[in-house]
Amino acid sequence: MTQEVRSGSNERLYVKKFGGTSVGSIERIEVIAEQVAKAQLSGEHQVLVLSAMAGETNRLFALAGQIDPEASAREMDMLVSTGEQVSIALMAMALAKRGVKAKSLNAAQVQIHTNSQFGRASIERVDVQYLQELLAQGIIPIVAGFQGRDQFGEVTTLGRGGSDTTAVALAAALKAQECQIFTDVAGVYTTDPNIEPSAQKLDAISFEEMLEMARLGAKVLHPDSVSYAERFRVPLRVLSSFEPGSGTLIRFDACEDKRNQVAGIACSKGQAMLSLSRSDDSPDPFAAVFSLLAENGVEVDLVTKAGMDDGVSFTMDADRLSWALKVLDEAALGLSLGPLMFEKSLAKVSVIGAGVHRRAEATAKVFDILGNEGIHVKLMATSEIKLSLVIDEADLYRAVRVLHHAFELNKV
Template identity: 45%
Template sequence: MGLIVQKFGGTSVGNSERILNVAERVIEEKNRGNDVVVVVSAMGKTTDQLVSLAGEVTSSPSKREMDMLLTTGEQITISLLAMALQHKGYDAISFTGWQAGIETEPVFGNARVLNIERTRLQAELAKGKVVIVAGFQGATADGEIATLGRGGSDTTAVALAAALKADKCDIYTDVTGVFTTDPRYVKGARKLLSISYDEMLELANLGAGVLHPRAVEFAKNYHVPLEVRSSMERESGTIIEEEGKMEQNLVVRGIAFEDKITKVTVLGLSNTLSSLSTIFTTLANNHLNVDIIIQSTTNKNTTDLSFSIHSEDLKDTLQVLADNKESLKYENVQFESDLAKVSIVGSGMVSNPGVAAKMFEVLANESIEVKMVSTSEIKVSTVVEEGNMIRAVDSLHQAFELAGTTVKS
């Protein structure tokens, strides 16, 4: 007897047949004697369809109204899943984000969860009901509907698991677990039995795509055990927990990659103690995410600063920089698009010097130019041209001996 939070993504609830399949997975868990909270995303292409509908009306929709529009997607799924469970003879009740007590900060399009008021969900669980919650959404203290941004349904699931002190949070998806790299692009990519929060966090942050980084962070902070597993197959997935079992004591655990990266360079930035703080505070206040940052001082008075962003944020980033040119005190802005980020991740790296050197050597042998570099204790990231991305991943996957047979259990 415990409490399990299950999360099913858009593909898993893509049509009514799949929703009935999800109901079966919920019932299996319920029949094991567990209380179940289910978090679902919008059905398949619903979000894309809504975005395109907005595009027919305006080229620059306000974020508030986009959130109003997009949150209908998950609301459709929760009601259909509740109906499916009721149809199969199980008591179920659906809740939108605001009904589930998910309070977010007052930001549209990319809000953080501030608090979860558990009373209503706990009351329904106590009645033996399966509780279904719309992912990706919440409401501000003022009663405004806000979304949690990309991958927000993962965050909803983990946040609910933390708030309700769930025993486990299962992330059901269209892959069978976390792989050494994306098996759609690299032959021999291998499923990991387990991985640590920190490694997963680097992989998630680096665009592995299986799990949203904010969700992993939440899970790490609140010690929520996660399992990434398939909504179609019955095999076990990948457990994400405090210390990943060192199955093969690999120095590099996985390789992540992400395209649509743009490098922005601010030239002739006034070289004062506060200039870096000012520029990134300004961007953060406009909810623009900056990833890799490189500074190279050219002379005493000014400095050149480069940073990477998602290409979709380029327009807003340039606008914010232009709007604040006077206060930021710089000469010029340049940018380079069509870039990609390739990263190696592994907690064994910290005790193995020369891992970064080996990475650069592999890329150099492939004649791949490295445009930016960033390192942490457990990862090395490089920015390369988009066209070189898959070749870089492939050669690194071989060089670090990650290939192998998929672990079945």
């Protein structure tokens, strides 16, 4: 089953993004240059998007941290955007050495326009005229990922993982045949192979499924880049820069024959759960609670309100728990909240697939499987294509393994 080429897309034009480990050393840069040179010979048109060399962004963050851990986002962007400029220049040299015409370009040169949200800017527009001129001359543009420039000429960054978004935005604007995200894994797996060795690489996955996998802890792709790719209908492929293979294609259309299936099991640790109740019969205080948390920068994840019960439970990063408790404690009286209950050392495990919602037995099955293992489900939430459960962190790996087996993901 092959991916249909979008009408008007440029056949054989590929935007290829290489992450930090893929360009983490001079040796790795040479390896990638060799691959790119070969693809060039085979007739591919290529635009490269690079991250900083592995470790470089952390080195720069550490330098800034020594001066001021609360340094302004504007200056942080000026600082950390240099990492990508180093790797693109080095890649241009490695390609030139092989006789391949290439040119490194920073975001200001490409004209990657973003808003002015330093540290987590969004791409508003990409000018592709210059890139198209270079491609027409047989020159490979090598673009700094992660960076942008705002309307005032300020240097911005898209936040961690933002190089994926740069690649998708360029692929969309250039109508590339595919946006290929090269990483250190062979593709998207049914679950983390470090937890369950029988995990299988998926040949294809739908955008919706990938989005849930990405949000729920499969660290292959940044969720923003998946949303962006879906919005602009850019076929996205995840593949390894370390070994050959066709990776995993992220498709617009779910495969018909997999419509009722489960695609994978995603998981993440370091969760906390808070439960709130009301102290009296005054109007529902929970809307006020969540806006208060949002104002104070606390992101909540799964939220459940169980029927007739007056309480609300939600999950969040355990790292931010003490801050959230402080915020809520101070507001408790004014908001008519009862005592706050919380639990730490929790994990979230999610069963993801187009089939989850429609197969009512999936829910029963999950409870049955975990119940047989003596794993207590503390909170559960469902969406169109996922079913998420909160359990004790200590039970996580066991839960992943039994679910992976029960949904026959080792036979994908």
